[in-house]
Amino acid sequence: MSLPWLEEHQQRINASLAEERLGHAPLIAGPVGVGKQALGDWLARRLLCLEPTDGQPCGECRACSLIKAGSHPDLFTVGIPEDKREIPVDSVRELSRCLQLTPSIGRHRVGLIEPAEAMNRNAANALLKTLEEPASDAWLVLISHRADDLPATIRSRCQIMTVRPPELELAGNWLVEACPDSNPDERSNALALAGGAPLAARALLDDGGLAFAHEVRSGLVALASGRSVPEVLSDGWAEQGGITWDWLVHWCAQCLAANLGAATSGDNNDWPSMNTERLASLADKALRGRSLAFGSVRQDLSLAQWLIEWQSIAQRG
Ligand SMILES: [Zn+2]
The missing domain is CATH 1.20.272 (Zinc Finger, Delta Prime; domain 3)
Known part of the structure; x- marks a missing residue:
């Protein structure tokens, strides 16, 4: 399901790419449930796609197909391991090592860290080294619900993109389609509780x-x-x-x-x-x-x- 309020962010990213001023470490920040992960996934596809069309990943090239299958050799994702409650230093070190390799397909490699605030102190320190000496053809995308909790040394080396909840009307209309079985009262209640974040409101209605x-x-x-x-x-x-x-x-x-x-x-x-x-x-x-x-x-x-x-x-x- 498309998230129309992300379009302006995509346009801005496309403009930055066209002018070659997209930082090597974009940090996608914002509250839970506004679509940061979707934007991060889109960005990874946009950066790795071999034939982007009209600023969108083509969805058909070899890179796009491999991403869809979850097996693109130049895309590395780091999250909280299933048996842990934080991102350990080993995960970040492994990511940094992978980002140094030569791309297998195309010209870039992309690392994704989500949620970035779940890195423990050692992991954050390890990441800092990678941010200080970025590989020339690698992008490191950080996604964070609480960017303020990240060390200032990390934030200052990232290009921060903040995704905010969309206008209430847009969020409400989207929710009608996303949760067709809900009634208007439930939807406005869920949106209010979710601080206007549409995906968080949908989760409230669904789960x-x-x-x-x-x-x-x-x-x-x-x-x-x-x-x-x-x-x-x-x-x-x-x-x-x-x-x-x-x-x-x-x-x-x-x-x-x-x-x-x-x-x-x-x-x-x-x-x-x-x-x-x-x-x-x-x-x-x-x-x-x-x-x-x-x-x-x-x-x-x-x-x-x-x-x-x-x-x-x-x-x-
Ligand atoms: Zn493609």
Whole structure:
């Protein structure tokens, strides 16, 4: 399914390529669910295609066919290994080594790292060396949901392209086609919860994510009134990993807005009254929890601790 809001980025990339000013390390940044991965995949195809037509990969040449089959010898993808929670240094070293080789087909090699913020410190240091001494015919594409978490030394050596959520109307129209079984209420709810990111909204509608978001919200309200206990909630929520923290960050912001008296919709009235300073610091901790969700800290413990603090602040009023 095409993502029409990416077209302007593709045009900009094509213009840069035409003028030979596309940096050797593009960093595609932006929130979850705006299509960064799709843009990164497109860019890899665009760079490797042997006969791009009208600024688009042809889809038919040898390079395009091999990419489609997942076996292009000059395309190297690095992600979080299945048995790990971060990108280890070995993966980055291997990528750097591969990018030094002579291209087998065409004139370029492309490395893709996603999500770049999942590199541990050693991996980031190893990458820095590659960025400092780039191979002349290789591109290194980084994709990141949280580019601000990347070391400044890495960011400064990349050409940052930020993908933002499209206009609400465009996102809404796209979602009608993407989720034909959803109703307008569900769609606008999902888009609001996803911060306007269309693919994130689609995931909410497809995978029962909307229900989980509301489960987290009711859990927080129940904790505040003493109708639930942190341990019970944290066990189930920890399994959801980073998503739970995303919702805690989101609902903290909503609760903070309600406490500050910001104009809120009708269903925002049941938030507990809370000390806004403490609530803001709790929101910070949720943000930190989210970045640690990629590390080795035990989720259930840190989550239980966070929920205990939420309950205690809520009950103090
Ligand atoms: Zn092609």
